Structures are given as C-alpha cells and as structure tokens.
Amino acid sequence: MTVLQYSGDGQYEGLEEIVAIARSVGWGAADILRSFYRGHANDSNLDIQEKKDGPVTAADVAANHYILEKLHAVFGTENFGYLSEETYKSLSEQSRESLVHTPWVWIIDPLDGTRDFIDKTGEYAVHIALVYQGRPVVAVVAWPEAQKLYYATLGGGTFVETQDGVTTPVQVSQREAMPKAVNEATIADLSVVVSRTHRDERFNQLLSQLSFKAKHYVGSVGCKIVTIIEQRADVYISLSGKSAPKDWDMAAPELILTEAGGQFTHFDGTPLMYNQGDVNQWGGLMASNGTCHQELCTKASQFLAKIDE
Known part of the structure; x- marks a missing residue:
C-alpha cells in the first residue's frame, strides 16, 4: 500500500488509499452494530454495563475489536498509534506517553451514542479518524441506521456514500441570502442541534441567550454534525461541565464538517487538538455551517464570562 507522507507544505501523499480502507472498515463496523441493534438490543446478550463516562455494551466491544483488528492488519503498530474509547483506560502510563509522541494516530469511537443505541433512537454512529501531529487528515462517520457513511480527507472535501457504493460530494448551506451584517436577527435565523440529555443548567442558559430559531434533538455527535452537513441544522455547541467530550467524540466529525x-x-477560535495526553476536550466548542461562526463564539464567550464570575 502507499506509505503516508507529509510533504511539509500542507499536502499529504496516500490519503485516498487510506480513506478507502477506513471506509471499508467503517461499513464493516456499521454492519456489526446493526446486527446487535436489530437482534440483541434490550436483550441480556447486549451486556449493558453502566460506567462513569456512560454505558458500554457488547456491541461497543465487538465493533471496537473489529476496527482495531482490521486497522492493525493493514497499518501495524510501528508507525501508527491507536486511541480508542474502549481500550484507552487499559493502556499503561508508558503506553499513553508513547502515544502522545506518535505522529500518526487513529482515533476511534466504535459506537458513539451508546445511550441512543440502547434507547433505540437510531441516532448512533461509528467514528474513525486519522490524525497527524494532533490534527485530523482522514475521517469516517458511519450512520448505520441511515445506511450512509460520510468521509473526508484534508483538502479533499467531504462525501457521502450509500451501501451500493454511490458517492456524492456534500456541502453545508451557505445561507447566501442572509444579510451580510451580522446581528441578533441573523443568529435568530439559525437552528441548533442538541442532545436530548446531557444538558446542564449552564448550557441551557447559554442556549436561551443565543436565541436560535429552532432546536433539533439528535443523539451521537457524529449524527449531529451530519444534520449540519445535510442542511437540517446550522449549529452544534459543546460545553464541558463536570465532564467533557473526548477526542474520539470530535476528531472524525470535525473533519467531515470542515471539509x-x-x-x-473552541469558543476563542483556536482549533481542536487531539492526542495531547488529556483526551478531554474541555471548555466551549462551536461547530457550524460557518454562518455567524465568529459572532456565535464571541457571544458565547461573553455570556460564560458573566455567569462564571
């Protein structure tokens, strides 16, 4: 296979071959999750374990094993690291330290939206991302129940693939008809996608201050970002509290949105960095179709500064 190389001018060689492999693995993991979802959900065979960071099921474990087995077989462990939700806590301190110093790292969430998987909303996803020195260059987000897979390479755009192999480029809505001047009225034209749960009072206050036109309720982060790409929503906001989203929640969704x-x-405009030692993405994160992005970040920062005084 083609060896991945960074040319030093923002260009990478070998990404198309890499994303083709990641797409195949994403579809395979999606099939595993659908088999559990249709055959074992709400069954004792699902082996639901309630843990501090949320539930884990046999489906999480099976999909994780499949993804790692397939990626290891192709890429090995000499030049690539692996940061997965299901195996990170079992890594030794030495292994975690070594991972931070590995330039190429796969970041994996085999089942994002486990609670939605258990509750049968259908809003769960597979996240697979390859990052280079902390930034994503390849991403796959599979939505099993929609039977769609979204993929992106840095500089190569975002595509949606159906199970019959048809691929279509996708773009967020630019809302070009909106006024150029950004004010409360333009932000009020936007809709936000949020979780049904995991919303504390601080986050609810922030939403009320931003006065969005409508709220859409969706489970997985990957599914939320897809609703923006498919122009069913405009904004997604993450605000950490006692806990925070993790690298594997954000890496793949970020790239499919930006491409x-x-x-x-982050609310301060800085990019998200991954595989930095702390897998938590603390603070405020803003994802949008680009309309009013800076203004939304500014308003959110100003409001939080007031309530956190």
Missing part, C-alpha cells in the same frame, strides 16, 4: 465548508473551533 464540507463548515467550521469547528
């Missing part, structure tokens, strides 16, 4: 023309940053 589709959207933006995904």
